[in-house]
Amino acid sequence: MTDTSPHGDPSNARRAVLGMGAGGLVVLAASACGSESSSPTSAGAGASSGSSAGGTRVRKDQVPEGGGVLLSAEKVVVTQPTAGQFKAFSAICTHQGCPVDSVAKTIGCSCHGSQFAIADGAVVQGPATQPLPAKTATVDGDFVTVT
The missing domain is CATH 2.102.10.10 (Rieske [2Fe-2S] iron-sulphur domain)
Known part of the structure; x- marks a missing residue:
């Protein structure tokens, strides 16, 4: 019998990890936008x-x-x-x-x-x-x- 749940299929697991990785990059990029400015007015x-x-x-x-x-x-x-x-x-x-x-x-x-x-x-x-x-x-x- 084959497990058809997303957790049983290794390719689905890879996609989930890759999706999380991309989300992590978005969060990282968003946090970089909030860093202190080098502007003399900051x-x-x-x-x-x-x-x-x-x-x-x-x-x-x-x-x-x-x-x-x-x-x-x-x-x-x-x-x-x-x-x-x-x-x-x-x-x-x-x-x-x-x-x-x-x-x-x-x-x-x-x-x-x-x-x-x-x-x-x-x-x-x-x-x-x-x-x-x-x-x-x-x-x-x-x-x-x-x-």
Whole structure:
């Protein structure tokens, strides 16, 4: 008698292992996308931030005017569109959930090329069709706290 279950056929077992291996590569590739950016605007490149029960904090002087800073670990972008005006947004692209990876005159996602405005998170360039979700940015002394 021949076992017809997927577990009894060695070729099915090989396919299952290969399928798992390919899935593992996808997970590995996806996790590589979430690594710290080498961009000068990432927290890993000189900006210090911290999280506490009160939210995520970053020093005001680390958020460039007309640009911003990406806090990768906290999945937050803090911008300063004009002098003294601080904004904060989710660092997760609304197109397909990739982490954004650059902040300059716009907030950029290199997965598919979406760009968002630093003033309000609005889509500047698709394929994203929804803005980045806004977070609350509160200035307290030398720090911006994001909640």
